[in-house]
Amino acid sequence: MPILCGQAAAGVLAPSIGGQVREAGTLQDAARMVEEDPAETLVVIGPDAPIGDALAFASTLRLHRPAVGVILARDQVDVALLTHALRAGVREVVPADDPMALAAACQRSGEVSRRLIGAAGPDAPAPPGRDGQVVTVFAAKGGCGKTTFAINLGVALARDAGLRVCVVDLDLAFGDVAISVQLEPARTVVDALPMAGHLDRTGASSLLTRYRPNLDVLLAPVTPGDAEKIPPSLVTELLGVLRGLFDYVIVDTPAQFSEHVLTAMDASAHHVLLTTPDVPALKNLRITLDMLDLLSYPRQIRSVVLNRADSKVGLGLDDVERVVRWPVAAHIPSSRDVPVSVNRGEPLALSHPGHPVSQAIGKFARLRLTAAGDPAAVSRSRGRARGRRRMA
Ligand SMILES: Nc1ncnc2c1ncn2[C@@H]1O[C@H](COP(=O)(O)OP(=O)(O)OP(=O)(O)O)[C@@H](O)[C@H]1O
Ligand SMILES: [Mg+2]
Known part of the structure; x- marks a missing residue:
């Protein structure tokens, strides 16, 4: 179930993510939730998260859990932000007041995650630590x-x-x-x-x-x-x-x-x-x-x-x-x-x-x-x- 991090605009963002959403108060909470759930594939970071922390979060996830997509919703989106975000491994940056853009970004991210996971296939060996x-x-x-x-x-x-x-x-x-x-x-x-x-x-x-x-x-x-x-x-x-x-x-x-x-x-x-x-x-x-x-x-x-x-x-x-x-x-x-x-x-x-x-x-x-x-x-x-x- 996707994770939505941050309180600001949560009411606007959550419906666009689709289905049920788990809310995380802070990026630390979001990191813990991802850690506890090996099947998680999406984290949407709301506009109130400090940008430096959000980018650090994304670059850590990119290394350790590449199948998890990170989408940033920001009040203002400019070229400099996009450059930093993409470098950090953020999948998409969308304006916080554009629910349609967020919904489309979530869908695209879901497709990427499915392909990344699907590449392994259901009979693929379990990831390290999980051979239940x-x-x-x-x-x-x-x-x-x-x-x-x-x-x-x-x-x-x-x-x-x-x-x-x-x-x-x-x-x-x-x-x-x-x-x-x-x-x-x-x-x-x-x-x-x-x-x-x-x-x-x-x-x-x-x-x-x-x-x-x-x-x-x-x-x-x-x-x-x-x-x-x-x-x-x-x-x-x-x-x-x-x-x-x-x-x-x-x-x-x-x-x-x-x-x-x-x-x-x-x-x-x-x-x-x-x-x-x-x-x-x-x-x-x-x-x-x-x-x-x-x-x-x-x-x-x-x-x-x-x-x-x-x-x-x-x-x-x-x-x-x-x-x-x-x-x-x-x-x-x-x-x-x-x-x-x-x-x-x-x-x-x-x-x-x-x-x-x-x-x-x-x-x-x-x-x-x-x-x-x-x-x-x-x-x-x-x-x-x-x-x-x-x-x-
Ligand atoms: N150690 C126990 N001490 C007292 N009561 C128990 C104990 N274990 C189970 N029960 C009680 O026995 C009843 C049957 O338990 P449970 O539903 O777990 O069995 P079950 O094998 O799953 O049953 P079913 O075949 O209907 O699925 C329940 O009311 C349960 O509370
Ligand atoms: Mg039973």
Whole structure:
């Protein structure tokens, strides 16, 4: 989403930039916003920014983020200003009182950015520092806590580890990530349809909804019937592009082995399989483990997580491991604070980072995802796009 820097004339300039705009009070704020958002492609600097600072800002960006266009809106435009501006790498200088000129400049700049980014292509290697891991969170029985876990894991990774994280709501028909964190689903997966087959990073970024610093969400469609329009190939494409933008892409799933879920698993470096300590959930987990074996997904990338581990009605840890014949990698305690936090629309990891549930999810993130030398890391590169193809 374009950044508009400066207060003066913001009301006049913002509508000309098109779509939604993020306002930055100062150039320092704008620099921070660009830094935090690798998909950003446009900064418009209003007339109140000191010209020397604006030019220094542009020349720094030109070196470090050449795909980001800088447009200067000034009260007066003369030849000397144009010369200095172009030398500094400013894409265009427009009169602050000419909304049409600004709109046209923004469009041209967008085209340049798209070409610069598109030259790399969606399958191009991720820029330095971004070769993201896709983590699919799955349970074949509904209500095991997938959505709760996925969101809190995203919060923990983005905050504790300072990583760029995207949570993808792949529960296409009944996704509830948006409602769980009180986000307005203005853009959803369904908006990717026109880009299918040529989705690039700019296009993928335009689908995202910012939730917290470092944490974006790709929301599920809201209109009934939209879910069926999404082909599994689009999921592959989306996850491939998002990996280039984020350190971790956490995929929340529906409670069935749909083609979309298997597609996400193909793209994943980690499979997190959730269960609760009750017989139906454990039976479904056992079937899931057999199914993943049958499809030849590597076992090393699997983590079984026992949610509501200490619930009094449930089975003990030993019973769980005996029934599913798989070690439990993490236990998340049961707490009424979890549904309370969902109803409030604020993940527990955000409102209460010290809560035992938040701590358990944070510990899982550290031990299984971010720790150097974790067992799953060994097979990450081999972990993608494997088994089903071999079986086909
Ligand atoms: N550790 C926990 N302690 C107490 N309640 C929990 C815990 N984890 C999840 N819940 C509650 O269980 C319910 C189901 O959780 P959630 O929606 O995350 O599950 P899900 O697997 O995504 O469900 P669905 O299959 O419907 O998508 C919610 O009311 C949630 O608040
Ligand atoms: Mg869910």
